[in-house]
Amino acid sequence: MTAQALQVSGLRKTFKGFTLNDVSFSLPKGHVMGLVGPNGAGKTTIIKLIMNLIAPEAGEIRILGLDSRKQEAKARAQIGFVYDVMPFYADVSLQDTKRAIAPFYEKWNEALFQELASTFDLPLKKKVKKLSQGMRTKFALALALSHEADLLILDEPTTGLDPVFRRELLHGLSDLLQDEGKSVLFSTHITSDLERIADYVTFIRDGSILLTETREELREVWGIVRGEESVVSGLDSELWRGARRHSHGLDVLTSDASAAQRALGESVLVERASFEDIVVLLDKEVQHV
Amino acid sequence: MFKVMMKDLIMNRTALVANAFIMAAFLVFMASWEEGASLGTFAFFSGLMMAFVPAMIVTREDKFKAMALGCSLPVSRKTIVRSRYLLAVGLAVVGILFALSLAALAPTSQLMAAELFRMETVLRALSVTIILIALLLPFTLRFGALGLILVLGSFQVLGILALTMVKFTRSSADKRLVDSIIESVESLYARFGPIGFDLLLVLFLAAVLVASYAVSVWVFRRREL
Amino acid sequence: MRILISNSSPDPIYEQIVRQIKGQIIAGELAEGAPLPSIRKLAHELQISVITSKRAYEELDKEGLIDTVGGKGTFVASQNQEFMREKRMKLVETKLSEALDDARMLGVSYEELGEMLRLLWEEES
Numbered sequence: 064m065t066a067q068a069l070q071v072s073g074l075r076k077t078f079k080g081f082t083l084n085d086v087s088f089s090l091p092k093g094h095v096m097g098l099v100g101p102n103g104a105g106k107t108t109i110i111k112l113i114m115n116l117i118a119p120e121a122g123e124i125r126i127l128g129l130d131s132r133k134q135e136a137k138a139r140a141q142i143g144f145v146y147d148v149m150p151f152y153a154d155v156s157l158q159d160t161k162r163a164i165a166p167f168y169e170k171w172n173e174a175l176f177q178e179l180a181s182t183f184d185l186p187l188k189k190k191v192k193k194l195s196q197g198m199r200t201k202f203a204l205a206l207a208l209s210h211e212a213d214l215l216i217l218d219e220p221t222t223g224l225d226p227v228f229r230r231e232l233l234h235g236l237s238d239l240l241q242d243e244g245k246s247v248l249f250s251t252h253i254t255s256d257l258e259r260i261a262d263y264v265t266f267i268r269d270g271s272i273l274l275t276e277t278r279e280e281l282r283e284v285w286g287i288v289r290g291e292e293s294v295v296s297g298l299d300s301e302l303w304r305g306a307r308r309h310s311h312g313l314d315v316l317t318s319d320a321s322a323a324q325r326a327l328g329e330s331v332l333v334e335r336a337s338f339e340d341i342v343v344l345l346d347k348e349v350q351h352v
Numbered sequence: 353m354f355k356v357m358m359k360d361l362i363m364n365r366t367a368l369v370a371n372a373f374i375m376a377a378f379l380v381f382m383a384s385w386e387e388g389a390s391l392g393t394f395a396f397f398s399g400l401m402m403a404f405v406p407a408m409i410v411t412r413e414d415k416f417k418a419m420a421l422g423c424s425l426p427v428s429r430k431t432i433v434r435s436r437y438l439l440a441v442g443l444a445v446v447g448i449l450f451a452l453s454l455a456a457l458a459p460t461s462q463l464m465a466a467e468l469f470r471m472e473t474v475l476r477a478l479s480v481t482i483i484l485i486a487l488l489l490p491f492t493l494r495f496g497a498l499g500l501i502l503v504l505g506s507f508q509v510l511g512i513l514a515l516t517m518v519k520f521t522r523s524s525a526d527k528r529l530v531d532s533i534i535e536s537v538e539s540l541y542a543r544f545g546p547i548g549f550d551l552l553l554v555l556f557l558a559a560v561l562v563a564s565y566a567v568s569v570w571v572f573r574r575r576e577l
Numbered sequence: 578m579r580i581l582i583s584n585s586s587p588d589p590i591y592e593q594i595v596r597q598i599k600g601q602i603i604a605g606e607l608a609e610g611a612p613l614p615s616i617r618k619l620a621h622e623l624q625i626s627v628i629t630s631k632r633a634y635e636e637l638d639k640e641g642l643i644d645t646v647g648g649k650g651t652f653v654a655s656q657n658q659e660f661m662r663e664k665r666m667k668l669v670e671t672k673l674s675e676a677l678d679d680a681r682m683l684g685v686s687y688e689e690l691g692e693m694l695r696l697l698w699e700e701e702s
Contacts, residue, residue, distance in 0.1 A: 094627065114424050116577040140426035150420040152363050152412075163359040167425045237621045262626040278626045283589040 067125070068092045068214050068246030074112055074122035083108050083270040086122070090246055090263065092213075095237075096275075097257040098250040099342060100267035106250035107147075109267075110218045113248075114144060127213055140168060143207030147219035149199050153192035157185060157202055168210035176209035196223040204232075208239060217249035221256055233259045254338035264338065266345055273346050286320025287340055289313070290331035298323055305344040316344040356427060356435035357442075363418070364409050371408065372450075375401050379451050384460035391463060395473045398451035399480030405447065406440035407488045407500050414496025420577045429573045436489065437565050444481040448474060472546075475553055482557045486564035494571045578607060578614075582623050590625055594633035602642055602653055603664045613643060613651040 067089050074086040083105045090096045098106050111117045113124055115135050124131035129138040151160055157180075165171045180187055183201040191199065200220060207215060215236075221229040237260050240247065251257070257264055257278065264281060266273040276285075285304075288295055291312045298315055302323055305316040316336060317323045324333040336344075361368070378401075382394055413419050422432060452473065456465035467473065491499030541549045580597050582590055601607040613634075614622065620630040634651060637643045644654040680690055 111577070116420055116423055118574070118576070136426045136428050136431070138426075139424065142426075144424055146420070146424075150416070150418045150424075152416045152418050154366070154416075155363055159362050159365070163362040164421075164425065166355045166358065167427060234621075234624075237624070241615075241617050241621065259624050262628050277628055279590070279629045279632075 066092055068094075068127060069096075069113070069248060070123075070125040071109070071113070072123050074109070074124070075120045076108060076112065076117065077120060078108075081105070081108075081270060083112075086267075086270075086272050088265050088272060088275045090248055092127075092246050093244060094262040095240065095247040095249070095260050096263040096265060097261035098248060098265050098267060099254060099257060099338070100252065101342070102252055104252075104267045105270045106252075106267060107218055108270075110146075110216055110248075110250060113216060114139065114142070140170075140210075141213045143210065143212030143215045145200065145203040145207050145215075145217045145220050147222050149203045151191040151199070151203075154190055156188055156190050157194075158187045160191065160202075161187070161206065164206060165209075170211040172209050172211060176205060179205040179208060197225070197228055200224065200232075213244055213246065215245065215247045215249075217247065219250055219252070221251060221253060229253075229256070230259070236260060254342055257338050266342065268346070281338070281341060282335065284319055284321075285336045285341070286317055286323065287334050287336045287344070288315045288317050288320075288323050288327065288331050289334070290327070294327060294330050298327060302326075305347040306349040307344055307347055308349050313349065314340075314344065316341060353431050353435045353438070356422070356432055357439045359422070360409050360435070360439055364412055367408065367412060368405070371405065375447075375451070376454055379454055380458045380460070383455035383458055383463050385462070391467055391473060392476065394451075394455060394463060394468075395477040396480055398448050399444075399477035400484065401451075402444040402447040402477075402481045403484030403488060405443050406436060406485060407492050409439075410436065410489070410492040411497040411500055414492070419496075419575075423577055429575075430569050433493065433565065433568045433572050436493070437485075437561065437568070440485050440489065441482070441561070444478065444485070448477045448481065451477070471550055475550055479553065479557060482561055486560045490564055490568045490571055493568050494575055578611075580619075580623065582625065590623075591629050591633040591636065594619075594623075594630070595636045598633075598637055599640070599642060603661070603668070605665075607653050609653055609655050611653045613653065615650060 069090040071089070072087045074083060076083040081103070086105070086109060088096075098109065100106055108117070112119050113126070113131060115131055118132070126138040127141050129141075131138050155163075161176065165173070165176075179185075183198075183205055185198065185202055185205060186194070191202075194202065200223075204220070207217075221232060224232065233256060236247065239245070247260075249256070261278050263275060263277055265275040288298060289312065292308070295306075295313045295315055298317065299322075302317045302319050303315060304318050307314050315323075317333075320333050320335070324331070327333075379394070379398060382397060413422065423429065452468045455461050455463045456468050488500065488503055491503050493499070495502060540552065544552060578598070578601065580594055582593055586593060588596075598607065598613075607613075613619075616630045616634055617627055619625075619633075620627040623630070634643065634645070638645065642654055643651055645651045677690075
């Protein structure tokens with residue numbers, strides 16, 4: 064019995080103009096991981112690799128201990144997926160789509176689906192093309208949650224949704240995760256999503272993983288040091304995780320805010336780093352003047 | 353595997369029914385055509401039409417970019433291909449029998465039930481279907497609608513090339529080629545008798561289908577979505 | 578049980594939780610044996626990571642303030658009577674010394690204060 068819901072190691076995939084390089088991370092069972100990075104960073108590519116929609120040039124993916132390629136059918140039986148653009152047949156009704164998909168999952172729970180459809184207010188008899196993006200996402204979510212999947216994979220599930228629904232969706236998701244066994248991987252470029260639901264955060268940029276860390280650590284221990292360059296540049300390189308220069312000095316991302324404060328004293332301002340700060344500053348270099 | 357077949361039937365229900373009506377109308381017309389109604393042609397066209405049904409299923413999926421959905425489900429790519437082939441052959445048999453029944457029952461039909469339901473007629477139609485399916489499926493599975501265009505397009509191109517060549521060389525190579533094919537078929541027929549020939553034909557079709565299936569699996573497994 | 582998390586407080590979230598639950602147990606707001614929400618429920622309600630709520634509960638468990646019964650949930654532990662009394666006494670002491678400070682500022686004498694205390698005690702009995 065593996066304790067990891069998802070293990071990705073050494074993934075590599077080359078496209079024209081973009082390479083996914085040596086991507087590795089793990090998601091422990093029963094937890095939520097946010098995969099965050101700017102558009103084009105490789106989030107969707109990683110998810111496609113996990114779902115075996117594309118094949119890696121190198122690396123391995125294990126889903127609840129199963130090989131994502133050699134045991135693909137068994138592995139995907141445990142996965143509930145929501146893509147940012149769901150590949151439904153536009154001219155087929157929600158009901159028929161469900162009828163076509165449900166039989167593939169042994170643990171399909173029809174009562175649960177009906178309950179979710181009612182909660183989400185889904186017009187089951189309507190064709191997919193008549194639904195807004197938000198409704199389609201809700202439908203996809205209802206399908207993904209109705210077969211007692213142990214791993215939920217959501218690719219940018221909140222894109223195109225208004226802030227109110229986005230919050231409801233994340234809160235609802237968190238509610239559903241009361242079951243100890245469920246794990247979630249969701250990708251997003253909207254950092255506020257993370258504040259509500261993630262246990263772990265993996266930062267990705269230009270095809271490489273920059274960091275995987277707990278939300279707690281990033282929030283409580285990491286920080287931003289702001290001050291004049293002459294003072295701030297004295298910060299120990301071990302604590303230096305990225306920086307940006309601006310007209311009033313330097314902003315430096317640090318992995319230990321209190322240590323930085325102790326080291327540099329009163330002449331610098333040390334604050335909590337928001338996830339947005341981290342995304343912007345992580346591994347950014349400042350040219351030394 | 354049956355789940356994939358059911359899924360295909362559900363997702364394409366309307367299109368299949370619409371197609372059935374159109375084909376039925378056309379076939380009845382063909383069978384009733386005083387001037388041209390010939391058993392052979394009818395069988396040929398029934399077979400031809402049925403070949404496009406599985407191609408339609410695959411290209412429709414491609415049109416909606418729904419392949420990512422099918423391939424995200426807990427089913428292997430090989431199983432998807434296998435179900436597509438089985439469904440294609442199944443629908444072909446049903447469709448051909450349906451076409452023949454139409455021709456037999458339509459009041460305006462020029463064709464007789466007796467001649468329609470001979471093994472020969474059925475096999476002729478089925479051969480056309482299977483050979484076409486064998487060509488179309490690997491291409492449509494890999495290229496979607498584009499694949500269909502590729503296959504049909506290349507038929508056209510080959511046809512034009514052949515004609516041009518014949519015109520240029522002024523040879524009767526084409527006639528000789530067709531003659532030699534007919535000759536070898538006839539000699540096989542003579543050798544093995546009608547039943548033997550039918551059996552050989554069925555074996556040949558099976559072989560073609562299996563070869564096509566192998567190519568499709570290889571091609572579809574590698575398709576990136 | 579009501580817990581308020583401040584995002585702008587310099588204290589780590591798990592510490593805030595520990596402090597508030599501890600305070601409520603000592604003040605008697607959370608009785609012995611009272612059920613606490615599960616780690617996940619707490620995380621969901623406060624919109625924090627389960628890792629954080631788990632840490633808070635682990636801390637409280639270490640201090641002997643809560644007990645987790647497998648399969649049943651988490652409950653306020655039966656408190657060491659001596660220990661609780663001591664803690665409560667401390668609270669009383671703090672409140673008394675506050676009252677004393679105020680009294681001194683007003684210039685109230687020890688006798689007046691004693692009289693006030695006796696009257697109040699008799700009122701409440």
